[in-house]
Amino acid sequence: MNEQFYEKLRQILSENQIKTKEPLANHTTLRIGGEADYFVTPSTIDEIEEVTNLCKQEEIPYYIMGNGSNLLVSDEGYRGLIMKLSDNFSAYGISEDGIVRAQAGILLSKLANEIARKELTGFEFAAGIPGTLGGAVTMNAGAYDGEMKQCLTRVWVLDEDGKVIEIPKDELELGYRSSALQKRRMILLEAELKLAQGKQEQIFARMQDLNARRREKQPLDKFSAGSTFKRPEGYYAGKLISDAGLRGFQIGGAAVSEKHCGFLINKDNASAEEFLRLINEVIQIVKDKYGVTLEPEVKLLGHFNVQLHR
Numbered sequence: 001m002n003e004q005f006y007e008k009l010r011q012i013l014s015e016n017q018i019k020t021k022e023p024l025a026n027h028t029t030l031r032i033g034g035e036a037d038y039f040v041t042p043s044t045i046d047e048i049e050e051v052t053n054l055c056k057q058e059e060i061p062y063y064i065m066g067n068g069s070n071l072l073v074s075d076e077g078y079r080g081l082i083m084k085l086s087d088n089f090s091a092y093g094i095s096e097d098g099i100v101r102a103q104a105g106i107l108l109s110k111l112a113n114e115i116a117r118k119e120l121t122g123f124e125f126a127a128g129i130p131g132t133l134g135g136a137v138t139m140n141a142g143a144y145d146g147e148m149k150q151c152l153t154r155v156w157v158l159d160e161d162g163k164v165i166e167i168p169k170d171e172l173e174l175g176y177r178s179s180a181l182q183k184r185r186m187i188l189l190e191a192e193l194k195l196a197q198g199k200q201e202q203i204f205a206r207m208q209d210l211n212a213r214r215r216e217k218q219p220l221d222k223f224s225a226g227s228t229f230k231r232p233e234g235y236y237a238g239k240l241i242s243d244a245g246l247r248g249f250q251i252g253g254a255a256v257s258e259k260h261c262g263f264l265i266n267k268d269n270a271s272a273e274e275f276l277r278l279i280n281e282v283i284q285i286v287k288d289k290y291g292v293t294l295e296p297e298v299k300l301l302g303h304f305n306v307q308l309h310r
C-alpha cells in the first residue's frame with residue numbers, strides 16, 4: 001500500500017469510506033473478481049471531485065462502479081482505486097409534475113418503487129434491472145421495450161477536466177447499451193427523468209408482471225451479470241447459443257445457463273479467466289456455425305491473461 005496516497009485519501013474521506021485490498025467479488029453480481037488496491041465510497045460531489053483530482057495528481061488509475069451488475073473483474077483485481085457510487089450517494093426528489101432528480105448511486109428497484117408510489121408511469125421497465133441509476137444511464141439500460149433514453153431529460157456529470165457540467169439528453173448519444181458517458185469517461189453524478197401521470201395500481205401491476213416474466217425466463221437464483229452479450233442485429237444471442245448446442249456448456253466453474261442461454265453464469269466458483277474463456281468459446285462456436293459475431297455487453301475490468309475474441 002502507498003501510505004502517502006492513503007493519508008491523502010484520509011484527508012478527503014473518513015476511515016470507513018476507504019478500504020484497501022478489497023475483494024471485488026464482494027461487489028459484483030457475478031461474485032468474481034480479485035482485490036482492488038483502494039476501494040472508496042464517497043457521499044458527496046465534492047468528495048468525488050477531490051478523489052478523482054487526487055488520483056490524477058498521483059497518477060493512480062481509477063474506475064467508477066455502481067452495483068457491479070454488468071462487470072467481469074479479472075482475478076488479479078484492479079491496480080488502482082475503485083470508486084463505488086451506491087447507498088452513500090443515493091438521494092432523490094420527485095415533484096408532483098413528474099420530474100425526478102436522483103443521485104447516481106440509487107438502485108433502480110428502489111427508484112422505480114418510489115416513482116410508482118407517486119403515481120408516475122414510464123419507469124416500470126427499470127424495476128427489475130439490478131443496477132444503479134449511474135450504471136443504467138451510462139449503459140442506456142433497457143428491458144421490455146423501455147430504455148433510459150425514453151425518460152431521461154438531462155444529467156450532471158464530472159467531465160474529463162474535473163468540472164461539474166449539465167448535459168441535455170440529446171447530447172448523450174444514447175444508443176443500444178451505449179452512451180457518450182462511456183466513450184468520454186465522464187462520471188455520472190445526478191440524472192433527471194420526466195414521467196407521466198398514471199394509476200398506481202396499474203403501475204405496480206405492470207412492475208409485478210415484468211418481474212414475474214424475469215423470474216420465469218432468467219436464472220435469477222444464479223450469479224450472473226444478466227445477458228452476457230448484446231443483441232446482434234436480426235438475432236437473439238440466447239437463441240443462437242441454444243441452437244449452437246451450448247445449453248449448459250461449461251468451462252471450469254463458468255457455464256451457459258440451462259434456463260436462458262443468453263446468461264453465462266458463475267455456477268461453481270468460476271474464476272474470471274474461466275468466465276472469459278467461456279465467453280470466447282461461445283463467440284467462436286456461434287461465429288463458426290452462424291457467421292454472427294457476438295459482442296459482450298458485460299464490461300471487462302482489470303488485466304486478463306486471455307484476450308477477448310472480437
Ligand SMILES: Cc1cc2nc3c(=O)[nH]c(=O)nc-3n(C[C@H](O)[C@H](O)[C@H](O)COP(=O)(O)OP(=O)(O)OC[C@H]3O[C@@H](n4cnc5c(N)ncnc54)[C@H](O)[C@@H]3O)c2cc1C
Nearest residue numbers: 066067068069070131132134135136141142143188225226
Ligand atoms: C440478473 C440480471 C438482469 C439484468 N437485466 C438487465 C436488463 O434487463 N437490461 C439491461 O440493460 N441490463 C440488465 N442487466 C445488466 C445491468 O444490471 C445493467 O447494465 C445496469 O445498468 C448496470 O448498472 P450497475 O450500477 O450495476 O453498473 P456497474 O456494473 O457497476 O457498471 C457498469 C458500467 O457503468 C459504469 N458506471 C456505473 N456507474 C457509473 C457512474 N455513476 N458514472 C459513470 N459510469 C458509471 C461502470 O464504469 C461500467 O462501465 C442485468 C444484470 C443482471 C445481473
